[in-house]
Amino acid sequence: MRRLAVGTICVVLGLAVVCAQGQVSKAVAELQSAAGKNVKGTVTFEQVGHHQVKVTVHVTGLEPGKHGFHIHEKGDCTAPDFTSAGGHFNPTGSPHGAPTDAKHHSGDFGNLEANSKGEAHLETTVDFLEFDGANSFVGKAVIVHAQADDLKTQPTGNAGGRAACGLIKAK
Numbered sequence: 497m498r499r500l501a502v503g504t505i506c507v508v509l510g511l512a513v514v515c516a517q518g519q520v521s522k523a524v525a526e527l528q529s530a531a532g533k534n535v536k537g538t539v540t541f542e543q544v545g546h547h548q549v550k551v552t553v554h555v556t557g558l559e560p561g562k563h564g565f566h567i568h569e570k571g572d573c574t575a576p577d578f579t580s581a582g583g584h585f586n587p588t589g590s591p592h593g594a595p596t597d598a599k600h601h602s603g604d605f606g607n608l609e610a611n612s613k614g615e616a617h618l619e620t621t622v623d624f625l626e627f628d629g630a631n632s633f634v635g636k637a638v639i640v641h642a643q644a645d646d647l648k649t650q651p652t653g654n655a656g657g658r659a660a661c662g663l664i665k666a667k
């Protein structure tokens with residue numbers, strides 16, 4: 497009886513170690529610019545609570561105004577026009593929309609707004625991203641578009657070309 501109890505503790509401790517090693521709680525995407533543009537920036541994702549992911553975006557080199565900003569379904573920024581990143585990240589099979597809509601792609605973040613110097617900053621905490629499991633956004637790509645996301649045109653938001661792309665890597 498005593499031996500069994502000791503064995504159980506060891507197993508529990510073992511599982512706890514495995515869980516701690518398997519969990520990712522921070523990911524970063526460094527933006528690379530489309531040819532002919534000079535867009536730079538960083539997107540940081542941090543787990544800040546249960547189903548709470550804080551997203552911090554800093555981008556420079558944009559045209560002043562609104563730029564659609566999404567997670568796309570493929571972690572591939574190799575094509576010069578970044579079409580290799582595919583469509584919007586949408587593991588739930590939802591329509592395109594604003595991040596505040598009841599239904600939207602898990603990759604929908606609406607727009608970044610660049611000031612007169614071409615700098616955009618966004619800080620938001622969302623409840624629709626998963627770090628782990630089959631629907632994880634880690635390993636996908638972020639895209640900053642040349643134009644504004646109208647938040648309704650299916651399935652792209654009509655945000656135009658892709659000005660920057662960044663692979664989302666676990667940190």
Ligand SMILES: [Cu+2]
Pocket residue numbers: 564565566567568584639641655
């Ligand atoms: Cu996009």
Ligand SMILES: [Zn+2]
Pocket residue numbers: 566584591592593601603604651652653
């Ligand atoms: Zn979308």
